[in-house]
Amino acid sequence: MDNQVEEVKKKSNIVNIVSEHVALKKKGRNFVGLCPFHSEKTGSFMVNEELQIYKCFGCGAGGDVIKFLMEVEGLDFGEALEKLADKAGVKLVDRVKTDKDGKRELIEVHDLAAEYYHYLLTKHRSGEAARKYLAGRGMNEKLIETFRLGYALPEWDGLVSYLVDKKRYRPEVLVAAGLATGNERRLYDRFRGRVIFPLYDISGRVVGFSGRILPAASQVTQAGRPNNDEAKYINSPETTIYHKSKMLFGLTIARNEIKKKNRVLIVEGELDMMSSFAAGVTETVAIKGSAVTEEMMDILSRLTSTFVLALDADAAGEAAMKRSIEAAEKRGLSIKMVNMVGGKDPDEIARKKPHEWVEMVERAVPIYEFFFDKAIARWGADSVENIGKIVKEVVPYLSKVENSVIREVWAKKLAEQLGVDKQRVYEEIEKVRSGRSQTEEKNVGKNTSSGRPSLDLSIIGILLTSGEELVERTKKMLLGLPLNGAVGKLVGLIFDEGGVWKAEIFVKNLPKELSSLAAEAYLLSTGEEIDEKEKVKLTVAWARGIIREERAQFAEQIKEAERQGNNVTIGNLSEKLVKLNALERKLALA
Ligand SMILES: [Zn+2]
Missing domain, CATH: 3.90.580.10 (Zinc finger, CHC2-type domain)
Incomplete structure (x- = not known):
């Protein structure tokens, strides 16, 4: 193994x-x-x-x-x-199969379920209506394959009988997976008569589903009951593997495009995502719900810092967006809004006018501008009173802009749009900010970890990256310097090797307690950016620090020996002290 x-x-x-x-x-x-x-x-x-x-x-x-x-x-x-x-492409002989928390089994049944649904949609007679529906929505075969769409039969136990009777999974596993409800005696499929969109986690595994009802099915009655109160979409419930707040539909497919285009378009539904993708905006993902959560920002901000939103801007959507502004500003993200015209959602626009959709995304405006326009449209900038209302509505968001220059630019823009003095708007913003910073100051912790490499790490880094000649020179220069602790030990080993090695092999063969220190030093090393003179200077400074510490210790020990009248020890220590002083003089000349 x-x-x-x-x-x-x-x-x-x-x-x-x-x-x-x-x-x-x-x-x-x-x-x-x-x-x-x-x-x-x-x-x-x-x-x-x-x-x-x-x-x-x-x-x-x-x-x-x-x-x-x-x-x-x-x-x-x-x-x-x-x-x-x-x-x-390595074939593992004995696979390590651990499933302490049962997650692996949940993932297995999801994968099988996805396969089952996909088969019904693409191969089975009963998938006909769903195929027609998807074709009508502009979803061709390639898209259906790429996203592995599926279809759930309108029966009560289609998936249940496949997974329990045929594949021998225990009913409670299906319930835990959110694929079925009920109890052991009567188990029902959660998704029935729906087009199925598999939901993938960040690792590319199916962890849940979203099911859209077929338009025809909603008119039909089932079990003698009118069906028009059935939800258009149903989703997997929260499980140990599915978390709505982290779910970004399409991420595994769009990931590389997001990096390449250095931008992500965020929409609200699966069909919005797929249509936008098909129209050529391949850097699209869809969120679940109307808010871009902090978890989603964490995932996406590693790929790009430009977020373009094409979300439903009704009252709830706007409130959700405003809530996420602060988190976005803290991460230094730039957020833009697509002004959607010519359709009720991205799906409709992208499907009917793909070129216009691409342009619309290009023309996205910074979110603050979007808020201005909204507020101005809401109140009308026609009276002093209304202008006051607009300023009051917009200023709290502008106050969250971290960069002061950018803050000022927005203040100026708003002032121009309202026909008021820019200074007044700016003052309003600063008023809100100073109110907030007073409360924030109290909460600032003592986080002093600056991440700056210490001199120890710099020296090791230099030695690891500068080659044989410099190592030899340094070794001669430092002859007699006491090398203690992990850093000293490591420097000693480098001297022993004499610099005739490849750093990666050297680091790999070190004892465990030293290898991470060496790796860290190697990563941080600026060895190639500074010249030889600078390297020597740093090394001298480092060695002098050690000498100083060592001397202080000797002084303590000599004092102690004098108190005890131990002349032998005094003699030994004094000898060492003389050597240290000589080394220091030598270093001063280096
Ligand atoms: Zn980190």
Whole structure:
């Protein structure tokens, strides 16, 4: 098994795997991006290809490719290994099958259910009406395949009998998966007579479904009851694997496009997403519900910082958008709104006029401008009183803009639109801000972890990246310097090796307690950016720090020995002290 783990790791490239979740930029020897494990505006998350590791200097997260996949996709070790093995084309001999919390089984039944629904839609006679419906909505075969759409029979136990009778799953598993309701004696399918949209998690596994009723079916009565009170859409309930607040429909398909176009279009429904995608706006995802949650922002902001919204701007939708502004500003996101005309939703516009839809998305306006227009349309900027109302409505949002220059630009824009003095608007904004900052100041914690590399790390980094000659020179220069602790030990090992190695091999063969320190130093290393003189200067400063500490310790020990009258110890220590002083003099000349 261990061999296979190594083989999978060897054949996987951490840069490619991380890239699926984080937009990375090459910077020196590393790739840098926004950390997927904590919220940040500037990248402190680094990936190193030679060492095949990642490390975040903001939150401390770090490890190898398997750990990354486990953490970012919420997989256990076996699942992560399997996924990597599949990608790398490695056949695992004995698979690690653990299913402590039953999640694996839920995922299995979802996968089978998706297959079952997809078969009914594409191959089975009973899928005819659904096929017609989808064709009428502009969904061709390729789209149906790409999104693996399906159809649920109008029966009470179509899926239940497939999974329980044929595939031998226990009824309670189906209930836990949200695919069926009822009890052991009578179990019903949750989705009946509906077009089925599989919902994928961030790892690309089906974890839930959304079912849309067929227009024809809603007119038919079922069980003698009029059917028009049935919901147009029903969704999987929250389960241990499905979470509505994190669900972004289409993400697995749009992910690369989002990175490539450096923008994501967010719409509200599955059909909106698919139609927009088919029209050529391939960077589209759909949210569940009307709010872009913080969890969704976390996932998307690693891929791009430009969010374009095409959401229903009714009162509820607008309130939801306003709630998310603050979170978006904190992340440094730029949010734009599509002004939708010529149809009731993205699906209709994109389907009827695909070119216009593409242009409409291009013309999206910054969200603040969108709010201005809304407020002005609501109140009418025709009296002092109404202008006051507009300002009062818009200012709280403008006050959340973090960048002061941008804040001022918006203040000016609003003032111009209302025909008032820009200074007055700006003052209103600042008033709201100062009120808020007073309460915020009290909440500021003492987070002093600056993420700046220490001198220790810099020295190790320099030694690891500068080659044989410099290592030899430094070794000579520092001869006699006491090398203690992990850092000292590591420097000692580098000197022993004499610099005739490839850093990645050296780091890999280190004892565990030293290898992460070395990897960190290597990642942070600026060794190639500074010249030799600078390197020597840093090394001298570092060595002098050690000498100072050591001398202070000797002084203490000598004092103690004097108190005890231990002349031998005094003699030994004094000798060491003399050597240290000599080394310091030598360093002063370096
Ligand atoms: Zn982090």
